[in-house]
Amino acid sequence: MQLNPHTGSSAPSRDTLGRRSGRRAGRLAGAAAALTLAVALGPLTGPGAHAADNPYERGPAPTTATIEAARGPYAVSQTSVSSLSVTGFGGGTIYYPTSTSDGTFGAVAISPGYTAYESSIAWLGPRLASQGFVVFTIDTLTTLDQPDSRGRQLLAALDYLTERSSVRGRVDASRLGVMGHSMGGGGSLEAAKSRPALQAAIPLTPWNLDKTWPEVTTPTLIFGADGDTIAPVSSHSEPFYMSLSSSLDRGYLELNSATHFTPNSSNTTIAKYSISWLKRFIDNDTRYEQFLCPLPRPSLTIEEYRGNCPHGS
Numbered sequence: 001m002q003l004n005p006h007t008g009s010s011a012p013s014r015d016t017l018g019r020r021s022g023r024r025a026g027r028l029a030g031a032a033a034a035l036t037l038a039v040a041l042g043p044l045t046g047p048g049a050h051a052a053d054n055p056y057e058r059g060p061a062p063t064t065a066t067i068e069a070a071r072g073p074y075a076v077s078q079t080s081v082s083s084l085s086v087t088g089f090g091g092g093t094i095y096y097p098t099s100t101s102d103g104t105f106g107a108v109a110i111s112p113g114y115t116a117y118e119s120s121i122a123w124l125g126p127r128l129a130s131q132g133f134v135v136f137t138i139d140t141l142t143t144l145d146q147p148d149s150r151g152r153q154l155l156a157a158l159d160y161l162t163e164r165s166s167v168r169g170r171v172d173a174s175r176l177g178v179m180g181h182s183m184g185g186g187g188s189l190e191a192a193k194s195r196p197a198l199q200a201a202i203p204l205t206p207w208n209l210d211k212t213w214p215e216v217t218t219p220t221l222i223f224g225a226d227g228d229t230i231a232p233v234s235s236h237s238e239p240f241y242m243s244l245s246s247s248l249d250r251g252y253l254e255l256n257s258a259t260h261f262t263p264n265s266s267n268t269t270i271a272k273y274s275i276s277w278l279k280r281f282i283d284n285d286t287r288y289e290q291f292l293c294p295l296p297r298p299s300l301t302i303e304e305y306r307g308n309c310p311h312g313s
């Protein structure tokens with residue numbers, strides 16, 4: 001069953017022309033000169049070899065092959081963050097594009113689930129960072145922390161990342177997202193609810209006692225698993241998705257032949273749609289809309305996909 005609440009014409013996506021023209025004008029002195037120069041220069045060759053039509057775009061134009069690949073175009077470095085050096089969460093590992101020639105990147109913090117450690121979600125670090133994000137896989141204060149606590153810890157991790165970490169200069173603090181597995185996925189909903197400035201949330205087989213999320217204004221893609229007996233989609237992912245506002249950019253992807261723990265191992269379907277969602281909503285990169293709209297069809301790996309299309313409400 002698929003839902004498409006956007007049956008009418010789509011609204012223009014957020015910040016396209018306004019932010020672009022503002023940025024260019026800000027770089028140049030004098031309004032008239034700015035207009036003339038901007039026209040003369042055409043698409044400015046900004047970071048990398050790609051046109052800077054959208055100032056947040058990073059990396060080459062994507063194809064199905066590039067978002068399904070084990071690694072994206074950016075070489076990745078990593079740095080460990082000791083739990084002893086931070087407050088409000090349990091430390092973790094920051095994965096980031098090695099290059100400093102592409103400007104700042106959007107960032108995402110990722111929480112593990114109940115009784116689990118950052119190792120359980122580590123595969124997402126290099127997988128997402130190599131596409132052009134700073135990725136912080138975290139440990140929680142205790143492995144028994146509940147979703148509301150995990151939500152606060154995701155936000156503490158993002159604050160650390162943008163304010164105090166060694167890579168803070170590489171991160172655009174206005175372009176942040178959250179992900180998490182199970183109780184960490186429930187935590188990502190809590191984080192989005194309490195910080196609407198977040199640009200994307202991706203709960204992975206999320207678990208939460210709170211079944212209703214009408215307060216969330218952050219574009220949210222929920223991954224469920226058809227064979228999940230710990231957070232069954234009928235009592236977790238599906239009601240979570242259905243409770244999100246129908247005016248929100250939202251998606252529900254139910255993994256086929258999958259379990260509660262499918263997000264704990266490298267998974268191409270999770271990766272390709274997570275990359276697309278993060279690019280589309282953290283970077284406003286409409287080059288990725290093609291992978292999200294038309295809505296993905298059922299397949300060997302997708303039991304069901306629900307969502308709105310086109311995006312940019």
Ligand code: 9J3
Pocket residue numbers: 112113114115181182183184207230231
């Ligand atoms: O994080 C999770 O895997 C939550 C699933 C769970 O065991 O909840 C029961 C309390």
Ligand code: ZN
Pocket residue numbers: 210211212213214
């Ligand atoms: Zn609620």
